[in-house]
Amino acid sequence: MRLVQSFAFAVIAVAGLQFLHAAEPPAAPKGLHVVLISASNEYDAENSLKILQAHLEKELSARCTLLAAKDKGDEIPGLEAALKTCDVLVPFMRRISLKGESLERFKAYCQSGRAIVGVRTASHAVQTWLEFDKEVLGGNYKGHFKAGPTCQVRLSAEHKDHPVLAGVKDFTSPGSLYKNTGLAKDSQVLMTGETPGNNEPLTWVRTHKGGRVFYTSLGHPADFRNEQFLRLLTNAVKWTTCK
Numbered sequence: 001m002r003l004v005q006s007f008a009f010a011v012i013a014v015a016g017l018q019f020l021h022a023a024e025p026p027a028a029p030k031g032l033h034v035v036l037i038s039a040s041n042e043y044d045a046e047n048s049l050k051i052l053q054a055h056l057e058k059e060l061s062a063r064c065t066l067l068a069a070k071d072k073g074d075e076i077p078g079l080e081a082a083l084k085t086c087d088v089l090v091p092f093m094r095r096i097s098l099k100g101e102s103l104e105r106f107k108a109y110c111q112s113g114r115a116i117v118g119v120r121t122a123s124h125a126v127q128t129w130l131e132f133d134k135e136v137l138g139g140n141y142k143g144h145f146k147a148g149p150t151c152q153v154r155l156s157a158e159h160k161d162h163p164v165l166a167g168v169k170d171f172t173s174p175g176s177l178y179k180n181t182g183l184a185k186d187s188q189v190l191m192t193g194e195t196p197g198n199n200e201p202l203t204w205v206r207t208h209k210g211g212r213v214f215y216t217s218l219g220h221p222a223d224f225r226n227e228q229f230l231r232l233l234t235n236a237v238k239w240t241t242c243k
Contacts (some may be wrong), residue, residue: 032061032087032237033065034065034090034237035082035083035086035090036049036053036064036065037092038067039069039072039076039092039125040092040093040120042094043092043120043121043219045092045093045094045121045219048223049066049090052090052224052230060237060238067079067082071094072096074096074097074099076093076096076102079106088117089110090117090233090237092120093122095121095124095125095126095127098129103126103129106129110208112211113208114211116211117233117237118216119216120220122137123139123178123180123217124141137213138184138187138204138213139180139187139215140180140183141178144177144179145177148176149177150174151174151176153170153192153193154193155168155170156190156191156192159189163238164232164239165232165235168228171228173226175219175222175223178202178217180217181200186206186207187205187206188204188205188206189201189204190204200217203216203217203218213240214240
């Protein structure tokens, strides 16, 4: 009798582990190289991405390269070398006027089916290529509502089992809500943001030229101190780099 009970418990335990495993995004490839670009002074992007960098290095044993550029500048120092071995690009930059070869390198990466995890101002990352938002991210940035009201971050009921949302729960953000209604038809909305009288797509994923793309308009400095947000971005890095 005890043997039968032990066997039954073992079967239940294994089944439970399999269920939990199924909800997780696939493991990121070993030797993963994450290139993060900071250039958004309003949101202290450099220090925020340093928090994410430390988290990815700990959780995924990733090799991270953080490129610090100037908000509304015209270059990203180190971009050429970093993109050569980049597995996933994490842009958190604002209206950089890339030109010449630098712009072509950035475009070439984004248009070649490579992994991208865009954060907040990535929707208007390159002033000389504003089409990046619609063509690559699948977004439709039209500014943002006034700062002040707390944003309620809600997971999509339709896509709640998506690997990017594994282990993530609803939370709040002090950041202003971006206006993004009118996304690309193939964009899957994973989160919405709500403030009094307003509801907007907040986080979505899509495939662009065969590559996986993730974007979230979250990215207030306080978000990077939120465990839910860091888990979301970690899942996004894993999902975009695993076919």
